[in-house]
Amino acid sequence: MKALLIGEYKNGHIDESFYELVGFSKKIGSETVGFVVAPLDSKLEYDGKVYIADINKAKDYNPKVHKDLIINVVEKENPDIIVFSHSSYGWDLAPRLSVALNAALISEIIDAIDDNYIVPFCNAKLRRRVKANSQKVVLTLQSGAFATFKSGNAQIESVNEINQDDRLQFEGYEVAEKTGVDLTKAEVIVSAGRGVGKKENIEVVKNLAKALKGELGASRPVVDAGWLDESYQVGTTGQTVSPKLYVACGISGAIQHLAGMKKSNFIVAINKDKDAPIGEAADVFVVADLMEFVPVLTSKLTK
């Protein structure tokens, strides 16, 4: 079995997620070779060959350009599986590659046992065990699901022949300005989710945060609805936090939220649905309507 691992170059370096792909391959006992579009002088702590396509020529991400580069490497190396992270890069590119290779695509893998893969299902309330029915298989791995593995120095094979594509034009990046609180330094975070129901109810969660001398946080729908601004958002597209105590009020525990808070020391979930997937991360799960429970808890704490 041979795996082609597709790395990502982000914010000026090879993203750490590459080493999760390596860890995954170790777990399933596969040989590996790497590919990444990055500066040619990049260093990787990886014991093997990595094809690097010159990012100065490939420029900012263009799916067609990257797809063609990977197809070339696939032709040379003939891997059985091609592995991405389930990131904005991976979920954009992996399906396109699967079509070109007539390969099965299995997304957001959280575990692997031989050639069986486990993926989340129904907003992570359930799991599915699946298997591919094709010669080549394209996989994306949920970030954080596999332990990283680092060792050695990669042997770099540079790729200089890069075709351009003008069907999509990249017009620049937009970076959210950092305002409000820096949740990454907070010792206690109490977050409000869609379960609060309406904007006025945020106050109830905020009062609990105050009583615990902590900061207020939020899940994404609360931010999307305009109940709180972006700086409160915890998760893959918000902040990654690891306080001593994280209290999730009316938050279901979607993967993208968990990714931002599961490293907290102690997690309390307050949710009326006993089966909410936040249960996989919570140390204490309070089955209750938050509008009834949280005010009682707050008043006991402030007494």
Next chain:
Amino acid sequence: MNVLVCIKQVPDMESKFKISNDKQWYEQSDLTFKINEYDEYAVEEAVRLKEKLANTEITVLSIGPERTKEAIRKALAIGADKGVHVLDNEPQKKDSFQIASIIANYAKDKSFDIIFLGMQSQDRGSAAVGPIVSELLGYNCVTTIVSFEYVDGKVNVKRELEGGIKAKVSAKTPIVLTCQLGLNTVRYPTLPNIMKAKKKELNTINVSELLNEEPRVINLEVFVPEKKKGSIVLEGKVDEMADQLINILKEKTQVLR
């Protein structure tokens, strides 16, 4: 402008799920179904485009059993013009490649300018159908859009990356776009529009007419994940649970003393 929106009907994620007897899926009886959240943004964005651009026609397509018609009717009430129901009594047995090829087979001779889909479905969540459709049709494709604008045959979108960064991308139609949370706020259909939707055209096509691919991914089993090891579940009276929780926090964390 000829627009297609693909929507999926999914269970309400707050439902109590039971695994089906064959362990292949969830039990479908007793569940409430609705439009996949991401697909509602897709419908809304298409309707906003139609409001700005004369001569725009929006077709809504959904693959699924008979009940799927309710989801299509809702999209028509939001403002789509006509519905296409691809009747499939076992959509759970199809993988994302098959779903995409059904959509592509339907779309291939209809010259759609824009195809909107959700970024992912809430039940299966492969985030794959959109880009696969684009490859099969040879269309441009941008995934995970949080902003959309159409100007003179060109689409300007923002594509969400990680950590609050967005990439601005522009491209010519025809194009496939997958919609992310926060793209817009979906309107509630008004009563007159719900009434009007009942009269809009809704055609049914049998899935066998559009599908000629075998699944590439085989479903082996569905199961319930375990709760965190050593976790405590509190149930009962609010007052007692609050006391219990305070005691646990005193014992196990340093934040209360």
